[in-house]
Amino acid sequence: MKPFLRKEIPAALSELPDATAYEAGYLVTKNAGWRNVRPVIELDKCTGCLQCYLHCPDGVIFKDKGKVAVDYDFCKGCGICKKICKYAAIRMEAEK
Amino acid sequence: MGLSARTLNEEEFFYGHKACAGCGGSLAVRIALKVLGERSVAVLPAGCMSAVGFNFPQLCFGNNAIISTFAGTASMLTGVEAGLRAQGIDNFHAVGFAGDGGTADIGIQALSGAIDRNDDIIYICYDNEAYMNTGIQKSSLTPFGAKTTTTPAGSNIRGNLRPKKNMFEIVAAHGIPYAATASIGYLNDFMRKVEKASKIKGTKYIHILAPCPTGWGTATDETVEIAKEVVECGLWYLAEYENGGFTLNYRPKEFTDVAAYLKKQSRFKHLTEEDIQTVRYSRDAKWEAIYRNFKII
Numbered sequence: 569m570k571p572f573l574r575k576e577i578p579a580a581l582s583e584l585p586d587a588t589a590y591e592a593g594y595l596v597t598k599n600a601g602w603r604n605v606r607p608v609i610e611l612d613k614c615t616g617c618l619q620c621y622l623h624c625p626d627g628v629i630f631k632d633k634g635k636v637a638v639d640y641d642f643c644k645g646c647g648i649c650k651k652i653c654k655y656a657a658i659r660m661e662a663e664k
Numbered sequence: 665m666g667l668s669a670r671t672l673n674e675e676e677f678f679y680g681h682k683a684c685a686g687c688g689g690s691l692a693v694r695i696a697l698k699v700l701g702e703r704s705v706a707v708l709p710a711g712c713m714s715a716v717g718f719n720f721p722q723l724c725f726g727n728n729a730i731i732s733t734f735a736g737t738a739s740m741l742t743g744v745e746a747g748l749r750a751q752g753i754d755n756f757h758a759v760g761f762a763g764d765g766g767t768a769d770i771g772i773q774a775l776s777g778a779i780d781r782n783d784d785i786i787y788i789c790y791d792n793e794a795y796m797n798t799g800i801q802k803s804s805l806t807p808f809g810a811k812t813t814t815t816p817a818g819s820n821i822r823g824n825l826r827p828k829k830n831m832f833e834i835v836a837a838h839g840i841p842y843a844a845t846a847s848i849g850y851l852n853d854f855m856r857k858v859e860k861a862s863k864i865k866g867t868k869y870i871h872i873l874a875p876c877p878t879g880w881g882t883a884t885d886e887t888v889e890i891a892k893e894v895v896e897c898g899l900w901y902l903a904e905y906e907n908g909g910f911t912l913n914y915r916p917k918e919f920t921d922v923a924a925y926l927k928k929q930s931r932f933k934h935l936t937e938e939d940i941q942t943v944r945y946s947r948d949a950k951w952e953a954i955y956r957n958f959k960i961i
Binding site for chain 1: 669670672676677678679682686690691694718720721722723724727728851877886889
């Protein structure tokens with residue numbers, strides 16, 4: 569199962585887990601705020617070779633209609649995808 | 665056909681974690697879990713991957729995962745495997761992800777014990793060549809010349825004086841069923857090794873070099889590139905050990921310049937030409953031994 573953002577963050581004491589962790593895949597915060605540049609996929613150049621998806625340390629690039637797309641909630645903007653892309657189909661844009 | 669980007673499990677099991685941007689270790693963990701699948705129980709000692717994966721209330725693993733003591737990765741894996749087996753549960757992988765310090769310094773006796781008992785576990789060491797989680801202190805896998813906070817670079821002593829311990833061959837010397845080295849710059853090779861390890865009974869050990877932009881002083885987008893270059897310049901090698909013999913999986917046609925590799929990283933910026941020559945000599949000595957003792961593919 570892919571970890572995902574929970575809609576409600578437990579607040580009451582009774583909702584806290586007995587153990588030191590919540591259940592597997594329990595996310596409450598995004599990582600988008602870490603980023604100062606964002607990868608943008610140029611779909612006309614993307615061949616769907618998936619090397620960016622394979623090499624992303626955060627796993628935020630996913631297959632989408634034969635090409636790829638980015639989950640901007642969790643991308644940290646490291647730029648590995650841009651460097652690995654042989655087709656120059658990813659550009660980094662400054663976050664404003 | 666081995667696993668590739670196209671055939672790899674699309675599910676993500678390590679997601680939303682708080683590792684630094686461009687972290688090599690998190691890439692190793694992510695890919696290994698995609699190969700091993702949902703029925704993996706991950707054991708993580710103190711170190712980067714537990715620090716970034718378990719930020720209460722977050723738990724960034726989609727499979728079962730637990731933090732062990734720093735020294736006890738392998739012994740907790742032993743317990744996980746025995747406990748699940750005792751409950752009649754099968755078709756799972758007990759997999760550990762420990763850093764270089766947690767493996768070669770603090771966890772080495774537990775690992776040695778597990779290999780001695782030949783427990784059915786997979787131990788993956790992501791080697792970023794220092795204690796990065798606590799702020800870049802030297803481990804026994806920090807290479808010669810590297811500046812860390814405990815081996816500072818001055819005019820007299822320039823960084824770490826000791827060579828990198830060869831953990832892969834130390835593990836192999838136990839007569840382990842399967843051991844391998846890998847690099848996050850060669851993920852197809854790594855995926856093949858993890859898949860192979862998952863099908864072998866007994867203790868398996870994979871040592872993957874995973875650059876750390878924060879500790880090595882490289883840009884966040886260079887992590888994969890530098891992990892390729894370290895293999896191309898001969899300072900790391902991709903190999904396997906099984907049935908009592910070593911096999912070299914990849915032989916660079918010609919080594920690229922060691923100085924170019926070193927000077928890209930701020931941890932080596934202070935090295936003199938003489939220091940770099942020392943690195944070259946030790947690389948050449950290592951490769952002579954590889955040519956003597958390894959089967960070359």
